Amino acid sequence: MDVSSMKFAKTHEWVALNGDVATIGISDFAVKELTDVVHIELPSVGKTVTAGEEMGEIESVKAVSDLYAPVSGEIVEVNDSLEADLGPLSDDPFQAGWIVKIKASNPTELDALMDHAAYQASCESH
Template identity: 75%
Template sequence: MDPSSLKFAKTHEWVSVDGEIATIGISEFAVKELSDVVHVELPNSGKSFSAGEVFGEVESVKAVSDLYAPIGGEIVEVNSVLEGDPAPLSDDPFGDGWIVKLKVENADELDSLMDYAAYQASCESH
């Protein structure tokens, strides 16, 4: 996926929407900050989350970081490959490293997220 076509949360999750299904992952910046990812904890399909709610976690050799739902909805698919091998998260964070897909509850929530340029500026200011 082209990062410039995605929306980003301040907590480094990205969103790509196709119809009423949103694919969510974490940014390359977040992956580099975490360094060596050793485990990903994913939610179960069918579970619903509100925007800002913790839906999983990423564990690296440095820390355990929560994953926050950038928008609300019901999980319809998880990238179960990551549970056995988190490497795609580091190797291809905007492609094979996607984390979950959810059915969008309120598309208006996308308006509160940043475009790629704003997200890049946010990362540089930290």
């Protein structure tokens, strides 16, 4: 997936839209900030989520952080392999490290998210 075409939430989730299916993950910046990730709690397939609401958790040795849905819709797939191996979150966050796929009920919600350049600027200002 091409990072330059992705959208980013201020809570560090990225979105790549393919038709009406949004692939969601967390950015490399977020993974570096968390440092040693030790556990991820994934939502269930079939769960309906609302943009901005918590949909799971990621735990590092430093803290437990919520994962937020950047778009509303139904979760149609989760990356179960992350439960056994969290490595892709840091090794390949924009490909193998994807977390969920959501059938977006309102793709225009992506308009409220940042493009890659704005997200990078936001990260640098913190």
